[in-house]
Amino acid sequence: MTVSDAVASQAALRSLADALPTPFWLDDPDHRPAPRPALVGDEHCDLLVVGGGYSGLWTALLAKERDPGRDVVLVESEEVGWAASGRNGGFCAASLTHGFGNGLARWPDELAELERLGRRNLDAIEEAVERYGIDCDFERTGEIAVATEPHHVAELEEWEQQAHALGVGEGLTLLDRDAVRAEADSPTFLAGLWDRTGVAMVNPARLAWGLKRACEQAGVRVYEHTPATRLGARDAEVAVATPYGRVHARHIALGTNAFPSLLRRVRPYVVPVYDYALMTEPLGDEQRAAIGWHNRQGLSDNANHFHYFRITTDNRILWGGYDVLYHYGSRISRDYHQRPETFAKLAQHFFRCFPQLEGLRFTHTWGGAIDTCSRFSPFFGTAMDGRVSYAAGFTGLGVGATRFGAEVMLDLLAGERTERTALTMVRKKPLPFPPEPVRWAGIGLTQWSLARSDAQAGRRNLWLKTMDKVGLGFDS
Numbered sequence: 001m002t003v004s005d006a007v008a009s010q011a012a013l014r015s016l017a018d019a020l021p022t023p024f025w026l027d028d029p030d031h032r033p034a035p036r037p038a039l040v041g042d043e044h045c046d047l048l049v050v051g052g053g054y055s056g057l058w059t060a061l062l063a064k065e066r067d068p069g070r071d072v073v074l075v076e077s078e079e080v081g082w083a084a085s086g087r088n089g090g091f092c093a094a095s096l097t098h099g100f101g102n103g104l105a106r107w108p109d110e111l112a113e114l115e116r117l118g119r120r121n122l123d124a125i126e127e128a129v130e131r132y133g134i135d136c137d138f139e140r141t142g143e144i145a146v147a148t149e150p151h152h153v154a155e156l157e158e159w160e161q162q163a164h165a166l167g168v169g170e171g172l173t174l175l176d177r178d179a180v181r182a183e184a185d186s187p188t189f190l191a192g193l194w195d196r197t198g199v200a201m202v203n204p205a206r207l208a209w210g211l212k213r214a215c216e217q218a219g220v221r222v223y224e225h226t227p228a229t230r231l232g233a234r235d236a237e238v239a240v241a242t243p244y245g246r247v248h249a250r251h252i253a254l255g256t257n258a259f260p261s262l263l264r265r266v267r268p269y270v271v272p273v274y275d276y277a278l279m280t281e282p283l284g285d286e287q288r289a290a291i292g293w294h295n296r297q298g299l300s301d302n303a304n305h306f307h308y309f310r311i312t313t314d315n316r317i318l319w320g321g322y323d324v325l326y327h328y329g330s331r332i333s334r335d336y337h338q339r340p341e342t343f344a345k346l347a348q349h350f351f352r353c354f355p356q357l358e359g360l361r362f363t364h365t366w367g368g369a370i371d372t373c374s375r376f377s378p379f380f381g382t383a384m385d386g387r388v389s390y391a392a393g394f395t396g397l398g399v400g401a402t403r404f405g406a407e408v409m410l411d412l413l414a415g416e417r418t419e420r421t422a423l424t425m426v427r428k429k430p431l432p433f434p435p436e437p438v439r440w441a442g443i444g445l446t447q448w449s450l451a452r453s454d455a456q457a458g459r460r461n462l463w464l465k466t467m468d469k470v471g472l473g474f475d476s
Contacts, residue, residue: 012347015361021338024279024364025205026086033209035079039223040244045073048249050228052076053085055255057211058406064218072220077227081208087368089308091298092399094122094198098376115168121404134210136203137313143199143298147191151458152302156193171197184293186353231262238387251413254390258371263383268432270392272332276342276367277320290356304450319350328440337367370396375430380408389413431471
C-alpha cells in the first residue's frame with residue numbers, strides 16, 4: 001500500500017466514526033407505526049399470510065382487492081418491514097428476472113413476455129402507492145448500469161442491442177463516457193445504460209408501513225411478534241401454530257423468503273446471504289453541484305461484485321453491495337447485521353468513486369439477509385393439495401417482483417391457469433443447492449471465482465463455466 005493509499009484508507013475510516021449501527025430507513029420514529037399485538041388463542045380465516053415483508057403484505061392486500069369479503073389474517077415474527085423490506089436500497093425494478101442478462105440466459109423464449117408483465121407490475125405498484133396514499137418517496141427516475149471497466153462497456157452495448165432485437169428496448173439509452181458523467185460525475189464511469197422508466201426509487205420502510213396500513217384499512221387482521229412455528233393440515237383446513245395460539249385457514253400463503261420455510265421441501269432451494277449498506281449525511285449545495293446527479297436515477301456498476309447507490313429525497317447517498325456473505329449451515333443471526341470490515345471497504349470504494357466528496361460522513365451502517373436461489377429470481381409452488389402456496393428466491397430484487405409473486409401465489413391457491421401461471425419461470429423450479437459441507441465450499445469457490453473474473457477483464461474460469469452450464473450460480 002502506498003502512502004497516498006494509506007491516507008485515503010484512514011480518511012475513509014474516519015468517515016464512519018459517528019455512524020449509527022442501524023438501518024437508516026427504520027430509524028424513522030415520525031413515520032414508524034406502532035406494533036400490533038401478538039396473536040393469542042385460536043383464529044379462523046379464509047387466508048392466512050405468513051410474513052410481514054413485501055411478499056406477505058402484497059399477498060394480503062391483493063387478496064382483499066380480488067375479494068373484499070375474504071377473511072385474511074397476516075402474522076409476522078417481528079414487526080412489519082423489519083427484515084429485507086426495511087433494509088434494502090429502495091430500487092423498485094420492473095425486472096422479474098434479476099435483470100435483462102439473467103432473463104435472457106434462462107428464459108430467452110419468454111423474456112419479452114416477462115418484460116411486459118414486469119412493466120405492468122411496476123405500473124400497478126405506482127398506481128397502488130397513489131391510490132392508497134402511501135408516503136414512500138416514490139420517484140420513477142430509472143436506473144443507470146454503469147461501466148467501470150472496459151469490458152463492461154461491451155457488455156452494456158450488447159445488452160442494449162439484444163433488448164431492441166427482442167422488442168423490449170423502449171426507454172433504454174446507451175450513454176458514452178461524457179454522457180454518463182453528465183448524469184452523475186465519477187472519474188470511474190466509462191459508459192452507462194439508462195433504463196429510463198423500468199425502475200423507481202422508494203423509501204423501502206415507508207412502503208412496507210404504507211402497505212400495512214392499506215391492509216388494515218381493507219380489513220386484514222395483522223399480528224406482529226407472532227412467529228409461525230409449525231404447519232399442519234386436518235380435514236379441509238390447514239393450520240399454523242404460534243407461541244400463544246393457532247391460526248386455522250382454508251388457504252395459506254408463505255412469504256418468509258430468506259427465513260427457513262415452514263415447508264422443508266422448499267429449504268434446499270434457498271440460501272440466505274448477507275448484504276451491507278452505508279448512508280451518508282445530507283449533501284450540501286457545493287457537494288451536490290460537484291457530482292451532478294440532477295435526474296436522481298439509481299446507479300449500479302456492472303461488476304460481479306457490484307455496488308448499488310442512489311440519492312434520497314433529503315440528498316443523502318446510499319452506498320451498498322460488493323461483499324455478499326454466506327454463513328455455514330444457512331445460519332441467520334442478528335449478529336451478522338453489522339460487519340465493520342465490510343463497512344470500511346465500502347467507505348473506501350465510495351470515495352474512490354466520488355473523490356470530490358472527501359470529508360463527507362456516514363450516518364448509518366447496516367446489513368440484512370437476502371433470499372438467494374440458484375437462478376437468482378423467484379420460484380413458486382404449492383403444497384398440501386394446493387391449500388398452501390409459496391414464493392421465494394427473489395435474490396435482492398424483490399421490492400417490485402414480490403407484488404408479481406403475490407399475484408402468482410393467489411392464482412395458484414385459486415387453481416387458476418393465468419398468463420402468470422402458464423410461464424415456464426413459474427412452472428419450473430431452479431436447481432436446489434447441495435447439502436453442507438458441499439454447499440458452503442461451492443459458494444466459497446464461486447465467490448472467489450467471481451472476484452477473479454472481475455480482476456481479469458470478465459474472463460470466467462472453468463468453475464464458473466461449469467456452474468453456468470448446469471444452471472447453478474451465485475450473485476448479489
